Amino acid sequence: MAEQWQRRRQILTALSHHQGFISGEALATQLGVSRMTISNHIDALEALGVEIFSVKGKGYKLQKPVPLMDATELLKGIQSRCFYFDEIDSTNSFMMKHANELNSGDICIAEHQSAGRGRRGRNWVSPYGSHFYGSVFWNFPQGMAQAMGLSLVVGCSLVTALEALGVSGLAVKWPNDVYLNGKKLAGILVEMSGQADGECQIVIGVGVNFVMPSNSGEQIDQPWCDLTNVDIPSKTAFAIAFHQQLVSDLKVFESQGLKPFLSRWQQTDLYKDQEIRLEMADNHVEGICRGIDEQGGILLELDGEVKSYVGGEISVRT
Known part of the structure; x- marks a missing residue:
């Protein structure tokens, strides 16, 4: 299996370095394999979401x-343990399965997820090599209550790391998304196990769109964007910078809670001072977004009174 992935990466590298079309025969000669081997690997890459033009x-x-990670640079740059895969079912699932063996800050990164998940069980489209898929483990000794508002901290970390790499036009959407120029760029999925009043193990899953293939974009049921037209060093550089920023922020959050992050959230709140609709199961409320509180709840002003809500999904009021 490792040899197969090495060969597929070699094919992608060759295609990336070639300005126009390159024949299967030329690829086979360059890689020292048969023409049929090239064809089979091309088919496998297309099945994983990579879009390759094929013209007789x-x-x-x-x-x-296809912005693949530089594995050597990645493993050298991440100070914690880093598990890196070409393909995995889900980075979150991997970390949850091995939670008892992990330390705070350990990270799992994959180029493709066969069963990537978003919030509320939604599918997370994961074409091979095109985006960032990663999960970070953290242990909270004081239980689940200590982790309230965690997804908001992760959103702030994402914005800070991306801005440091030259990305502008970013915004955070309560409770777990990052937007670029008004469209979804990144999502966050926090999963936990443990006791409410005892040690709590957290896995923080993050997906960031880098270069969205057209066929994958068609599967997404909301406005999205990627970093295609943004000049950042590399996906590897982002992974290292984001991990460093998140670990730093989580240490602050663990000791001081959400309060130090309130102003950071407020500066990039997507719906700040806008009239929004908050959907909660079979109920909904409408009001003016006034930011977040220290428990991670969204603050809505209704009839001159500001109230906090800890669950639901928001949209612009229409």
Whole structure:
């Protein structure tokens, strides 16, 4: 299996370095394999969401770049333990399964998730190599209550790391999304196990769109964006910078709670001072968004009174 992935990465590297089409025969010669081997690996990559133009008599060409991680640079740059895979069912699931063996700050990163998950059980579209998929483990000794509002901290960490790499136009959407120019760029999924009043183990899953293939974008049922037109060093550089920022922020959050992050959230709140609708199961409320409180609840002003809500999904009031 490792040899298969090495070969597929070699094919993607060759395609990335070639300006136009490159024939299957030329690829086979370059990699020292048969023409059939190239064809089989191309088919496998397409099944994983990579879009490759195939024209008879001309060969192959990538529709869009595939920003693979530099494994050596990644493992060198991450100070905690880093588990890196070409393919996995879910980075969150991997970390949850091994929670008893992990230390705070350990991270799992994959190029493809066969069963990636978003909030409320939604599918997270995970084309191979195109985006960032990662999960960080953290242990909270004082229980689940200590982790209230955690997804908001992660949103702040994402914005800080991306801005440091030159990305502008970012905003946070309560409780677990980051937007770029008004469209969803990244999502956060926090899962936990443990006791309400005892030690609590947390896995923080993050997905960031880097270069969305067209066929994958068509599967998403909301406005999205990616970093295609943003000049950042590399996906590897982002992974290292984000991990460093998140670990730093989690240490502050663990000792001081959400209070130090309130102003950071307020500065980039997507719906700040806008009229919004908060959907809660079979109920909903409408009011003006006034930020968040120290428990991570969203503050809504209704008839001149500000109230806090800890669950639900928000949208612009229409």
